[in-house]
Structure formats: C-alpha cells, structure tokens
Amino acid sequence: MPIGSTNKEIGAILEKNHVIKSGVVFDYYVRTKKFDSFKAGYYLLKSSMTLTQIAHRLEVGGSSTPLINTGKVLVKEGVTAAEIGTVIQKNTRFSKKAFLKLLNNQSFINALEKKYPELLSSAVKCHKYTI
Numbered sequence: 001m002p003i004g005s006t007n008k009e010i011g012a013i014l015e016k017n018h019v020i021k022s023g024v025v026f027d028y029y030v031r032t033k034k035f036d037s038f039k040a041g042y043y044l045l046k047s048s049m050t051l052t053q054i055a056h057r058l059e060v061g062g063s064s065t066p067l068i069n070t071g072k073v074l075v076k077e078g079v080t081a082a083e084i085g086t087v088i089q090k091n092t093r094f095s096k097k098a099f100l101k102l103l104n105n106q107s108f109i110n111a112l113e114k115k116y117p118e119l120l121s122s123a124v125k126c127h128k129y130t131i
Contacts (some may be wrong), residue, residue: 001064003040009029010038010058019045019054024051030055044093 001010017024020026030036035055041062045054052063072085081103085096102108 001038001040001043001058005038005040007035007038014045014054017045019047019049026051026054035059092117 007027011026014020016021038058039061043062049123069094077121085099089096
C-alpha cells in the first residue's frame with residue numbers, strides 16, 4: 001500500500017488484486033467500523049480473509065520491501081529435510097524450525113499417513129527415518 005493512500009484507494013488496490021470483491025464495500029466497511037490507521041507497506045493478503053482480518057493486518061503494518069512469497073515449494077529428489085526447510089521458510093509463512101519439528105512429530109506423521117495413505121504408507125512403515 002502506498003504512503004498516503006485513502007481507504008477508497010486501498011479498496012481499489014485490494015479489488016484489483018482479487019483480495020476482495022468490492023473496493024466500495026471495503027471503503028464503507030472500514031469507515032463504519034472505524035478502521036482509520038492503515039499503514040503503508042507490502043502485504044500478503046488472501047481472498048479467504050475476512051474484511052476485519054484484512055483491516056487488522058493493514059493497521060499492524062506491512063513490510064518495507066516487496067514480499068516474494070508464492071507459498072509454493074518444489075522438493076527436488078535427493079535434498080535433505082533441512083534443505084527443504086530452508087526453501088519452505090523462504091517461500092511460505094512457515095519457519096524452517098517449525099517444519100523440522102513437524103517432521104519429528106510422530107502423531108502428525110501418523111495423521112498425514114491416514115489422510116494420504118497412498119503417498120506415505122511406505123515411509124511410515126519404514127519408521128527408521130530421522131530428521
């Protein structure tokens with residue numbers, strides 16, 4: 001969001017980027033709910049967020065540099081879990097540490113195996129991997 005943007009301009013930017021359906025509705029909503037201290041910056045906002053969530057995020061403030069966060073990760077064959085964690089930290093909102101912690105959480109792995117048995121059953125049966 002550029003410095004000095006009005007609520008109407010912010011709404012138009014959000015609508016143009018498909019974060020919200022209507023900039024006019026956003027402008028009306030933030031005026032009636034008394035959101036009036038939006039900060040300039042770069043933001044990662046999703047269309048699944050509510051107007052309240054978006055407004056709160058805009059009040060907290062964004063990054064001073066552009067965010068290149070695609071949320072997508074390509075895992076190449078032969079890379080280590082730590083290397084995957086580095087890529088995850090760079091391209092998503094998750095940290096490398098949190099990713100590695102989940103890999104070592106057996107109940108999380110078991111839940112994934114139940115949800116995706118065709119993908120993970122052999123890895124879970126091996127049960128001798130360490131991260």
